[in-house]
Amino acid sequence: MEPKKTFAAATMLAGTMTALSFMSAGAAQAQGALVMYCAVQEEWCRAMTTAFERETGIKVSMTRKSSGEIYAQLKAESQNPRADIWWGGTGDPHMQAAEEGLTEEYKSPKMSELQDWAVRQWEQSKQRTVGIYSGALGFGYNTDQAKANNIGEPKCWADLLKAELKDEVQVADPNSSGTAYTLLATIIQIMGEDKGFEYLKALHKNVNQYTKSGAAPAKATALGETTVGITFLHDMVTMVVDKAPVKVVAPCEGTGYEIGSMSLIKGAKNMDSAKKFYDWALTADAQKLGADAKSYQVPSNKNTPIPPQAPKLTDIKLINFDFAKYGSSEERRRLLSKWDNEVKNLP
Numbered sequence: 001m002e003p004k005k006t007f008a009a010a011t012m013l014a015g016t017m018t019a020l021s022f023m024s025a026g027a028a029q030a031q032g033a034l035v036m037y038c039a040v041q042e043e044w045c046r047a048m049t050t051a052f053e054r055e056t057g058i059k060v061s062m063t064r065k066s067s068g069e070i071y072a073q074l075k076a077e078s079q080n081p082r083a084d085i086w087w088g089g090t091g092d093p094h095m096q097a098a099e100e101g102l103t104e105e106y107k108s109p110k111m112s113e114l115q116d117w118a119v120r121q122w123e124q125s126k127q128r129t130v131g132i133y134s135g136a137l138g139f140g141y142n143t144d145q146a147k148a149n150n151i152g153e154p155k156c157w158a159d160l161l162k163a164e165l166k167d168e169v170q171v172a173d174p175n176s177s178g179t180a181y182t183l184l185a186t187i188i189q190i191m192g193e194d195k196g197f198e199y200l201k202a203l204h205k206n207v208n209q210y211t212k213s214g215a216a217p218a219k220a221t222a223l224g225e226t227t228v229g230i231t232f233l234h235d236m237v238t239m240v241v242d243k244a245p246v247k248v249v250a251p252c253e254g255t256g257y258e259i260g261s262m263s264l265i266k267g268a269k270n271m272d273s274a275k276k277f278y279d280w281a282l283t284a285d286a287q288k289l290g291a292d293a294k295s296y297q298v299p300s301n302k303n304t305p306i307p308p309q310a311p312k313l314t315d316i317k318l319i320n321f322d323f324a325k326y327g328s329s330e331e332r333r334r335l336l337s338k339w340d341n342e343v344k345n346l347p
């Protein structure tokens with residue numbers, strides 16, 4: 001069996017010195033600049049950067065990292081914040097950052113255009129984070145590999161424990177990845193904490209690699225490097241659109257979902273630019289860029305067309321996800337530490 005690649009918090013923090021460090025805050029302000037930490041797929045991050053620069057003339061310095069990595073970076077930089085805005089990624093670390101005072105309250109004039117779930121996220125975080133998209137968790141499998149390995153058609157979370165899938169399931173590490181934390185919180189909400197951890201320990205036997213980024217297992221599934229990848233469904237849909245032999249599965253027991261979020265960084269050196277980006281990113285026109293970059297989440301502005309490829313949330317058995325509880329600082333820290341101790345370190 002391949003060694004499981006896990007993601008150490010130390011590695012996460014070591015990335016703190018980014019390419020941005022050469023740019024002094026004063027210089028950035030003089031040029032009308034914006035420093036953005038972006039947690040969606042690189043292609044979408046770049047499309048947002050280019051479009052905002054074109055629209056406003058504000059120069060954006062963007063760094064792409066996974067949701068949990070950005071939270072850790074903001075925490076490490078809290079005495080001297082480098083970034084102005086955190087755009088994208090699952091809501092849980094945004095909620096944790098809000099509770100810990102790492103982000104700033106703001107009421108955008110665009111709030112009235114948003115779906116209820118996006119506004120609820122903002123209310124629950126005391127106006128410190130807002131929903132920008134939503135999407136359900138699930139898995140995908142490579143149909144060629146499934147035939148070759150004789151594993152049938154997995155339909156349920158329970159199917160991923162089959163002995164035939166030993167070393168054939170890939171998922172990210174919940175410390176770095178919001179996707180994988182959503183899995184952890186989802187399984188606990190479906191099965192209860194004790195049974196949920198039993199499930200995750202059993203799943204560990206079939207996991208070939210815990211990746212850093214949540215969407216990486218979708219690419220690995222498309223390439224046949226793993227038979228099954230656990231990701232947000234829209235990440236697997238991107239592979240299908242690219243004609244990979246992948247089947248997308250919304251698990252039969254039900255599943256969790258994310259409210260992808262956006263927050264202003266407390267102490268941002270370019271707060272005016274950050275607010276301009278925030279307001280713009282909530283517009284229907286800006287949100288359309290997601291589908292153009294092959295990201296098929298459900299957008300939060302009611303006027304943004306839902307991409308036809310987006311998995312329909314109404315067709316999926318969604319659990320009543322408790323975002324406040326699983327985004328709370330204490331609970332998130334406790335569950336990640338329990339996962340490290342009881343799951344990640346198993347042989």
Ligand code: PLP
Pocket residue numbers: 039040041065066067068088089090135172176177178179180212213214215232234235258260295297
């Ligand atoms: N990319 C997409 C398309 C997402 O929907 C999300 C979740 O918000 C992410 C990336 C976040 O990735 P990660 O799990 O690496 O934090």
